[in-house]
Each structure stands twice: as structure tokens, then as C-alpha cells.
Amino acid sequence: xxxxxxxxxxxxxxxxxxxxxxxxxxxxxxxxxxGEFATVIGPSGCGKSTLFNxxxxxxxxxxxxxxxxxxxKGARAGMCGYMPQQPLLLPWRTAEENVMLGLDVRRVPRKQxxxxxxxxxxxxxxxxxxxxxxxxxxGGMKQRIALLRTVLFNSSxxxxxxxxxxxxxxxxxxxxxxxxxxxxxxxxSILFITHDVRxxxxxxxxxxxxxxxxxxxxxxxxxxxxxxxxxxxxxxxxAVQLEQxxxxxxxxxxxx
Amino acid sequence: xKLRRIAGFGPAIVLVVxxxxxxxxxxxxxxxxPHLLPAPTAIVQALLNxxxxxxxxxxxxxxxxxxxxxxxxxxxxxxxxxxDISLWTRRAVxxxxxxxxxxxxxxxxxxxxIWMGFGLEPKVIFVILYCFFPIAVACADGLxxxxxxxxxxLRSMRASRWQILWLVRLxxxxxxxxxxxxxxxxxxxTGAIVSEYIGAYQGLGIYMETSANSGxxxxxxxxxLVTAIVSLLLFGLVSWLERIALPxxxxxxxxxxxxxxxxxxxV
Numbered sequence: 001x002x003x004x005x006x007x008x009x010x011x012x013x014x015x016x017x018x019x020x021x022x023x024x025x026x027x028x029x030x031x032x033x034x035g036e037f038a039t040v041i042g043p044s045g046c047g048k049s050t051l052f053n054x055x056x057x058x059x060x061x062x063x064x065x066x067x068x069x070x071x072x073k074g075a076r077a078g079m080c081g082y083m084p085q086q087p088l089l090l091p092w093r094t095a096e097e098n099v100m101l102g103l104d105v106r107r108v109p110r111k112q113x114x115x116x117x118x119x120x121x122x123x124x125x126x127x128x129x130x131x132x133x134x135x136x137x138x139g140g141m142k143q144r145i146a147l148l149r150t151v152l153f154n155s156s157x158x159x160x161x162x163x164x165x166x167x168x169x170x171x172x173x174x175x176x177x178x179x180x181x182x183x184x185x186x187x188x189s190i191l192f193i194t195h196d197v198r199x200x201x202x203x204x205x206x207x208x209x210x211x212x213x214x215x216x217x218x219x220x221x222x223x224x225x226x227x228x229x230x231x232x233x234x235x236x237x238x239a240v241q242l243e244q245x246x247x248x249x250x251x252x253x254x255x256x
Numbered sequence: 257x258k259l260r261r262i263a264g265f266g267p268a269i270v271l272v273v274x275x276x277x278x279x280x281x282x283x284x285x286x287x288x289x290p291h292l293l294p295a296p297t298a299i300v301q302a303l304l305n306x307x308x309x310x311x312x313x314x315x316x317x318x319x320x321x322x323x324x325x326x327x328x329x330x331x332x333x334x335x336x337x338x339x340d341i342s343l344w345t346r347r348a349v350x351x352x353x354x355x356x357x358x359x360x361x362x363x364x365x366x367x368x369x370i371w372m373g374f375g376l377e378p379k380v381i382f383v384i385l386y387c388f389f390p391i392a393v394a395c396a397d398g399l400x401x402x403x404x405x406x407x408x409x410l411r412s413m414r415a416s417r418w419q420i421l422w423l424v425r426l427x428x429x430x431x432x433x434x435x436x437x438x439x440x441x442x443x444x445x446t447g448a449i450v451s452e453y454i455g456a457y458q459g460l461g462i463y464m465e466t467s468a469n470s471g472x473x474x475x476x477x478x479x480x481l482v483t484a485i486v487s488l489l490l491f492g493l494v495s496w497l498e499r500i501a502l503p504x505x506x507x508x509x510x511x512x513x514x515x516x517x518x519x520x521x522x523v
Binding site: 053056057058075077078080082084085086088090091092093101102104105106133135153 | 403405406408409410411412413414415419423424427428430502503504505
């Protein structure tokens with residue numbers, strides 16, 4: 001059996017504000033296997049983004065162990081493609097230059113970076129927007145550019161924090177399908193955050209349900225719908241049943 | 257597009273013409289002595305008659321202004337980065353910067369004269385001291401305005417401090433930097449003129465002073481007119497540079513300029 005892409009064991013986080021201590025994560029265990037699409041779902045404000053910052057290496061856990069590709073030691077920054085909630089495109093860079101950002105940080109020669117970004121835009125049907133500034137792009141397009149930037153930096157492990165949260169239903173569905181294409185094209189491993197149960201079911205192999213703060217893993221659900229996934233799979237009886245189960249679980253957590 | 261931008265100045269031009277007409281009318285009706293208040297037409301006449309002398313002085317003042325402004329820009333940028341590097345350098349530098357602005361520069365000008373003579377250098381220094389502050393403050397604010405989420409994203413990519421500064425914070429500070437530059441450039445010519453007033457071989461400042469001393473009020477006004485026009489041109493130059501340097505910034509305020517390239521927007 002392959003080594004898991006991500007292994008998190010007993011991760012906790014406590015913030016200190018003067019004398020008060022705010023416990024955000026109680027021991028959390030989480031695994032993302034290589035090539036797996038795993039999703040973290042939980043009530044809003046439960047600490048999902050904190051967990052992501054820790055995995056991305058932007059923040060440190062109070063206790064616990066995190067291993068990406070089996071490596072526990074050393075800095076985690078740079079070992080995953082991290083995409084926060086907002087697209088965070090640089091307004092002075094064109095779409096193509098934004099996609100290149102990660103390569104610029106890695107000091108890849110300009111020509112090479114340009115070539116790679118251009119090929120990626122071409123492959124995923126965005127090449128006609130290569131020269132556009134972000135201000136001229138719609139919300140959905142910005143999110144696609146941000147995703148391509150994430151993939152170009154590191155396609156093997158993607159951390160996506162509610163990337164489609166701000167989109168209208170139709171754009172969201174089209175981006176979800178687009179993301180699945182991207183995932184299978186790159187054989188990536190993905191850890192995805194959402195608070196949308198249907199989104200979690202449509203995309204994932206496995207769903208981690210987090211409790212209200214302080215977050216712990218309330219339940220792990222395996223999604224055995226056929227691949228490649230299609231929107232109509234959500235109408236299958238097992239999907240409907242899963243959805244009801246997860247919604248009632250989350251409602252309970254939100255209340256408590 | 258260009259026509260529309262020029263048309264934007266229409267109201268200002270109308271107002272200036274009306275004010276000049278009222279001035280002309282007042283001088284004509286009240287028969288005030290031209291040694292006290294010359295009419296606008298008389299000022300233009302004096303300017304044309306003395307253009308050979310005035311132009312030489314203008315070139316001198318312009319030279320001081322441009323060199324001083326260029327140095328002030330570099331100095332302002334450097335100060336902004338110093339303010340930004342760490343809390344320690346900020347705490348060390350910021351009070352000094354503010355205090356430097358409370359010193360009446362006009363009191364320092366004679367000292368510059370004693371130390372450096374009547375030439376170009378004291379004027380350039382004066383212009384730098386006169387103009388760098390708004391550039392430094394605006395640029396420091398611009399550097400501090402980077403979104404924390406953006407910085408987190410760069411950290412997740414393992415970017416170094418300098419990479420974050422170079423890739424995100426400096427380019428993001430450019431609009432603020434240009435705002436500071438526009439304020440600075442508005443003052444810059446005045447700075448050069450004030451320092452010439454204290455003592456100079458040539459320049460519009462010393463020309464105004466000698467004209468005033470000899471009672472040639474129309475020549476003082478002519479020099480003021482030239483100062484205003486050249487300052488406006490410098491301001492226009494900075495605005496033009498900003499448009500060239502930051503096409504994306506003006507693209508966001510005026511999307512019509514850029515949209516046709518995209519043709520359409522999808523999803």
C-alpha cells in the first residue's frame with residue numbers, strides 16, 4: 001500500500017489572547033491517500049481554515065504531527081498547492097502572469113514559466129483570457145485562474161479552502177466539474193473544505209465531518225458513487241440518503 | 257477617449273477664463289496703476305517681451321526641480337522601505353521623519369548657502385527636503401496595505417521576505433506611491449523657487465525677487481505664470497507616467513479601455 005499523501009495525528013491548536021486561551025482544534029486525525037479526493041465539512045467558524053493554514057505550513061500546531069509524503073520534519077511550506085477562499089489574484093498581473101506566480105517564487109526562468117503557464121491555460125480552455133487583468137474577469141474566471149495558479153505551483157497535493165463558496169449555483173456546478181477534470185488529469189491528491197453537503201458528496205471519495213468549535217472529527221464517511229462523477233449522481237438513492245444523514249449531523253453540530 | 261479626457265478640463269478652463277476676464281475688467285474700470293496690479297494682457301505682453309531672460313531662468317529652475325524631484329523620489333522610496341523593514345526601524349525612523357517636517361526649511365536655506373554656495377546643490381537639497389515626505393509616507397502606507405491573506409498565500413509557497421516585497425508589496429504600493437509623487441511634484445517647483453529667493457546666480461526665484469525690488473510687478477506676475485504652467489506640466493507628466501506604469505490600475509477604474517480585448521466574459 002502507498003504511503004498516504006497527508007497524515008495528521010493528534011493535531012491541536014490553541015490561540016492565546018492575553019490570559020484567555022481559545023481552543024480551536026482538539027486532537028484531529030486525518031488521512032488523505034495518494035490520488036484521493038478528501039473533503040472536510042463542518043459548521044461555519046469551526047476552525048477548518050486554521051487546520052488548513054497549519055497543513056499549508058503557514059501556521060504551526062500546538063501539538064500533534066503532520067506528515068506530507070511521509071516527511072514529518074522540516075518546513076511544510078511549499079509542499080502543497082494552497083488555495084484560500086478568495087482568489088487573491090494580483091491586479092497588476094495578467095491572468096497568465098498570475099498563473100505563473102508560484103514559478104516566480106521558485107525562481108523558474110521567466111521563459112520557462114511563461115511557457116508552462118500558457119500551456120496550462122490552453123489545456124484547460126482559458127487561453128483567450130491569458131492577457132486579461134483580473135479586474136476584467138468574472139468571479140468564476142478568477143477562481144479558475146487561481147486554481148490553475150495553485151496547480152502550476154504544486155499539482156500533486158492541493159489544499160482548497162471553500163474555493164467555490166462565493167459563486168452562483170450555475171458557475172459553481174461548472175467549476176466543480178472542471179475541478180474534477182483537473183484532478184484526474186494531474187492525478188492529484190486533494191483536501192477540500194466546504195460547508196455545502198451536496199458539493200462534498202458530488203466531489204469526494206471521503207468526507208470528514210468536523211464538530212463545532214473546538215473542532216474534532218465527528219465522523220468519517222466514505223462516498224461510493226461511481227466515477228467519473230456527474231451532477232445527476234446526486235439524484236441516486238444512496239446520495240440522497242447520505243445527504244440527509246450529513247445534513248442532520250451538521251445541524252446537530254451547529255446547534256450544540 | 258482622448259477627446260473625452262480633454263473635455264474633462266472644460267469646466268476648469270471656463271472658470272479660469274471667467275476669472276481672468278473679471279481681473280481684466282477690474283483693472284480697466286478702476287484704473288489701478290500697472291505698478292500695483294497689471295492686467296492679464298499686460299502680464300502676457302511682459303512675458304513675451306522678456307522671454308529671452310525668463311526662459312534662461314526657467315531652464316535653471318526646471319533643472320533644479322527635476323534633479324531634486326528625482327532624488328526625492330529615490331529618497332522617499334528608501335525611507336518607505338526603511339519604515340517597512342521592521343518595527344524597530346519604523347520606530348527609529350518615523351519620529352525623525354515627522355520632526356524633519358516641523359523644521360522651517362526657510363530657516364535652513366541660508367545655511368545651505370553658507371555651506372554649499374550659490375550653485376545648484378543647495379537648491380537640489382532643498383527640493384529633496386521639501387518633497388520627499390509625502391512620497392515616503394504614501395509609499396509606506398502602500399506597502400503596509402497588502403492583504404494578510406495574500407501574504408499567507410506567498411508564505412505557503414515558501415516565498416522569502418524579499419520575494420514577498422518584490423512580488424506583492426512593492427507593486428501593490430505603486431498607486432499610493434504615485435499619489436505621493438503627484439503631491440510632491442506639485443510642491444517641487446515652489447521648493448526650488450523658495451531656495452533661489454535666498455540667493456542664487458539665476459533662476460525664477462531670484463528673477464522674481466530682483467523684479468519686485470525694481471518695481472516691475474508685471475515681470476513678477478510673468479514669472480508666476482511660467483511657474484504655474486511648468487508645475488502643471490510636471491504634474492501632467494507624473495500622471496502620464498502613472499498611466500504608462502500602471503495600466504492595470506486605470507483599467508479597473510475605466511474598464512471600457514480593456515474589455516474589448518477580452519471580447520466577452522464567460523462564467
